[in-house]
Amino acid sequence: MFTTGSKLFLAGTAVSALAAVVWGITNGGPAGWLGTVGLISLAVAFALLFGITTFVRDCNVPGSAPGAATQSAAAQRPAGRSMWPAIAAVGIGLMTVGADTRPLVFKVGVVVLLAAIVEWMVQGWSERASSDPAYNATVRQRVAHPLELPLIGAAGLAVMIYSFSRIMLFLSKSNGPWAFIMVGVVILVFAFTFASRPSLRKGVIVGVCTIGALGLVSTGAVMAIGGQREIPKHPTVADDAYAQCTRDAATTEANPEYAEIEHRASQHVAAKSDPMAQVELRNGQLEVYIVGIAAPQKTLTVARGNIVNILFVNRDPGKVRLTAYAGTDVQTVNDTVIKRPRRTCTTLIGTDNEQMLNVVFPKASEATTADDPYTLTVPGLAGQQIKVVVP
Amino acid sequence: MIHEQRDQTVKIASHNLFRRVILTGGGLAAIVMLAGCARDAPQDTFQPAGENARKINNLQTPVFIAAGIIGVIVFAIIGYSLWRFRDRGQEMPEQNHGKTSLEIGLTMIPAVILLIVGVATVSTVFALAKTDDTQCTINVTGQQWWWEYDYPAQPGCIPGGIPAPIVTSGELIIPTKSKVLLHITSRDVIHSFWIPRLNGKRDAVPGRDQTLRMEADEPGIYTGQCTEFCGLSHARMRMAAVSLEPTDFQTWMNNQLKAYKSPAESETLAKQGEGQFISNCARCHQVNGLTQTDPSTGAQTPVLANPDLYEVSGSAPNLTNLMTRTSFAGATFDLITPECRQRLYEAKPEDFGKIYLEGVTPDCFNATELREWLRDAPAKKPMYSNPADLGPTGGKYRGMPNLNLTESQIDQLVAYLMERR
Numbered sequence: 154m155f156t157t158g159s160k161l162f163l164a165g166t167a168v169s170a171l172a173a174v175v176w177g178i179t180n181g182g183p184a185g186w187l188g189t190v191g192l193i194s195l196a197v198a199f200a201l202l203f204g205i206t207t208f209v210r211d212c213n214v215p216g217s218a219p220g221a222a223t224q225s226a227a228a229q230r231p232a233g234r235s236m237w238p239a240i241a242a243v244g245i246g247l248m249t250v251g252a253d254t255r256p257l258v259f260k261v262g263v264v265v266l267l268a269a270i271v272e273w274m275v276q277g278w279s280e281r282a283s284s285d286p287a288y289n290a291t292v293r294q295r296v297a298h299p300l301e302l303p304l305i306g307a308a309g310l311a312v313m314i315y316s317f318s319r320i321m322l323f324l325s326k327s328n329g330p331w332a333f334i335m336v337g338v339v340i341l342v343f344a345f346t347f348a349s350r351p352s353l354r355k356g357v358i359v360g361v362c363t364i365g366a367l368g369l370v371s372t373g374a375v376m377a378i379g380g381q382r383e384i385p386k387h388p389t390v391a392d393d394a395y396a397q398c399t400r401d402a403a404t405t406e407a408n409p410e411y412a413e414i415e416h417r418a419s420q421h422v423a424a425k426s427d428p429m430a431q432v433e434l435r436n437g438q439l440e441v442y443i444v445g446i447a448a449p450q451k452t453l454t455v456a457r458g459n460i461v462n463i464l465f466v467n468r469d470p471g472k473v474r475l476t477a478y479a480g481t482d483v484q485t486v487n488d489t490v491i492k493r494p495r496r497t498c499t500t501l502i503g504t505d506n507e508q509m510l511n512v513v514f515p516k517a518s519e520a521t522t523a524d525d526p527y528t529l530t531v532p533g534l535a536g537q538q539i540k541v542v543v544p
Numbered sequence: 545m546i547h548e549q550r551d552q553t554v555k556i557a558s559h560n561l562f563r564r565v566i567l568t569g570g571g572l573a574a575i576v577m578l579a580g581c582a583r584d585a586p587q588d589t590f591q592p593a594g595e596n597a598r599k600i601n602n603l604q605t606p607v608f609i610a611a612g613i614i615g616v617i618v619f620a621i622i623g624y625s626l627w628r629f630r631d632r633g634q635e636m637p638e639q640n641h642g643k644t645s646l647e648i649g650l651t652m653i654p655a656v657i658l659l660i661v662g663v664a665t666v667s668t669v670f671a672l673a674k675t676d677d678t679q680c681t682i683n684v685t686g687q688q689w690w691w692e693y694d695y696p697a698q699p700g701c702i703p704g705g706i707p708a709p710i711v712t713s714g715e716l717i718i719p720t721k722s723k724v725l726l727h728i729t730s731r732d733v734i735h736s737f738w739i740p741r742l743n744g745k746r747d748a749v750p751g752r753d754q755t756l757r758m759e760a761d762e763p764g765i766y767t768g769q770c771t772e773f774c775g776l777s778h779a780r781m782r783m784a785a786v787s788l789e790p791t792d793f794q795t796w797m798n799n800q801l802k803a804y805k806s807p808a809e810s811e812t813l814a815k816q817g818e819g820q821f822i823s824n825c826a827r828c829h830q831v832n833g834l835t836q837t838d839p840s841t842g843a844q845t846p847v848l849a850n851p852d853l854y855e856v857s858g859s860a861p862n863l864t865n866l867m868t869r870t871s872f873a874g875a876t877f878d879l880i881t882p883e884c885r886q887r888l889y890e891a892k893p894e895d896f897g898k899i900y901l902e903g904v905t906p907d908c909f910n911a912t913e914l915r916e917w918l919r920d921a922p923a924k925k926p927m928y929s930n931p932a933d934l935g936p937t938g939g940k941y942r943g944m945p946n947l948n949l950t951e952s953q954i955d956q957l958v959a960y961l962m963e964r965r
Contacts, residue, residue, distance in 0.1 A: 452697055515858065516848060544709040544862070
């Protein structure tokens with residue numbers, strides 16, 4: 154009753170349907186229903202193919218038909234040797250190793266196994282499609298190339314990008330641009346040469362491109378082994394999760410004062426490119442550098458009610474923070490007036506580290522008194538402050 | 545015969561239409577071109593009035609000339625080719641790939657031109673980005689729809705420096721022949737600062753501090769315009785840079801820093817205006833030194849503006865020395881009469897400082913503009929300040945609302961503001 158081909162698709166239908174049930178029961182949420190829908194779709198597709206192959210009897214040629222002896226499937230040569238079983242074995246091996254080591258290896262194994270199975274099936278089918286090997290090769294390409302070429306292209310591109318990234322991460326910030334300018338010039342020269350000599354043999358062009366690609370990948374591999382250059386790590390709140398703006402590094406007691414830590418300060422890359430001022434602690438002196446004013450200052454003038462980006466750099470030993478005092482916040486809660494100092498600070502940062510401080514001074518300096526000005530200070534460092542003036 | 549006559553008629557009609565289109569188009573193009581030739585255009589980048597604008601002009605002029613010549617040549621060749629080789633039923637000429645030497649030549653010539661332009665452009669960009677020769681630093685903050693200028697206390701600007709911070713708006717005062725560095729930012733949306741005769745544009749971006757050089761050769765007023773669409777009254781967000789000789793700048797600075805003087809009790813209207821200001825304006829507008837009596841203690845306490853509670857931008861112009869400026873509301877409306885404005889614009893460089901520093905004198909005061917503004921500001925300059933429409937901003941205004949002042953309140957406020965100088 155069942156033909157050889159239809160048995161395969163029937164089994165596929167049964168396995169997919171069973172997998173859909175198991176997946177649906179064991180997985181909840183979007184992944185659960187999405188996977189179930191996908192597997193049911195697969196089962197429906199297999200069922201359709203099962204029906205077609207059953208109906209057309211695998212397209213087998215009846216024994217009474219003219220030329221049956223030469224055109225029937227049984228008369229064709231059996232499928233030839235194939236590398237795909239070996240590749241499938243590699244996939245299974247990766248899955249086995251990955252199951253015990255890293256999930257990524259397991260996933261790669263699954264991909265390799267699936268690819269090998271699909272390719273093997275396509276090869277087996279195409280080599281028995283007709284008695285003409287040239288036609289068989291054509292139908293194989295027609296089926297396989299739309300899948301193979303984009304995937305191979307994407308994989309090749311991924312390898313190139315990964316190799317590029319390893320090279321960029323290995324080279325220093327100053328050498329990187331020069332290296333890639335040289336690479337760009339070399340590519341331009343070769344491209345110009347190829348374009349200006351249309352008669353150049355195809356093999357030469359393919360050879361040069363292959364050597365270039367292999368050079369890129371091997372250089373990337375070598376530099377990946379060499380590791381990344383040292384990338385400065387900017388301290389974040391994770392280094393000092395319970396900081397308070399009035400506490401120095403040595404103080405550990407809880408502080409009841411209102412304090413606001415700039416949690417994402419080290420991530421403000423754009424702001425870092427053009428801070429309004431740079432405050433430096435060097436040799437126990439706290440000074441502010443403003444673009445356009447040559448000498449370091451002890452006073453910083455900022456606009457009222459606007460975000461001010463200040464880059465704090467610690468050149469002294471030990472961990473310190475910069476604290477901005479922006480007056481007193483007065484609130485009335487249940488007829489009770491609550492006054493709290495309005496402070497913002499960086500986290501504690503070590504020697505030669507820097508941290509961004511984003512602060513707003515909402516009121517003009519008119520709101521302050523001579524003995525209580527807006528300031529930038531380093532807790533624990535006596536006698537040093539930057540006076541902030543808000544016109 | 546009839547067909548031939550009809551074809552002839554159609555041909556003549558087509559020819560006449562073509563002529564009309566050419567004449568009309570050419571006439572319009574000539575008018576547009578001539579409109580760019582005004583000698584007294586106050587915002588003309590081709591009339592630089594300072595070192596930085598001159599650097600830009602020195603770059604753009606040859607580039608425009610080269611681009612114009614190349615454009616004419618290209619269009620002429622295209623036109624000639626279209627006309628000379630138009631389809632007249634001739635045989636298709638021999639098709640070939642091209643001439644390698646010609647192609648290389650036509651690639652190299654533009655490449656060389658672009659290389660020259662590129663080198664000149666990059667060197668100009670670097671020259672315009674220099675900051676180490678700065679002599680004076682000013683903070684510029686944009687908000688909907690006006691500019692604030694803060695002068696930090698600093699050793700520069702003029703001999704002796706600026707001893708205490710100054711805040712003003714609308715008119716950027718700079719010392720003549722001084723290399724000024726502007727620190728530009730914004731309080732709300734992106735704006736763009738541009739005084740065409742003094743330098744190129746620089747975007748004012750919230751949270752970022754961008755610098756722009758500014759230098760004027762001679763005393764005078766150099767006008768500009770916000771060039772980044774920033775909302776309803778973008779077109780009314782104007783600006784002016786006022787260049788003063790160092791001695792005049794010193795006078796201006798001293799004037800800005802002098803202590804607040806409350807109207808005398810004898811000046812009834814102005815004194816009442818001070819009260820009106822505290823009641824109606826001081827929530828947002830700061831007048832440095834203004835005090836009021838604390839009812840609980842009887843002591844004099846400073847009147848502090850809290851624009852952060854009422855304005856989206858968190859700011860409103862500081863009015864301490866309003867009448868030392870010649871315009872208000874984003875340099876859009878005149879505080880001086882058209883005659884006095886003309887006199888200021890036409891003043892010789894050596895006389896300009898003296899005339900500008902006179903400020904808004906009673907003779908020059910443009911009371912109409914200010915009274916209209918106080919009567920109903922949003923009617924004069926569109927702003928999002930209708931109390932019924934402030935839901936999206938949490939009850940905060942963008943610009944000045946209509947305060948529903950009476951005519952007598954306006955009289956009192958005008959009298960008070962006239963003394964802010």
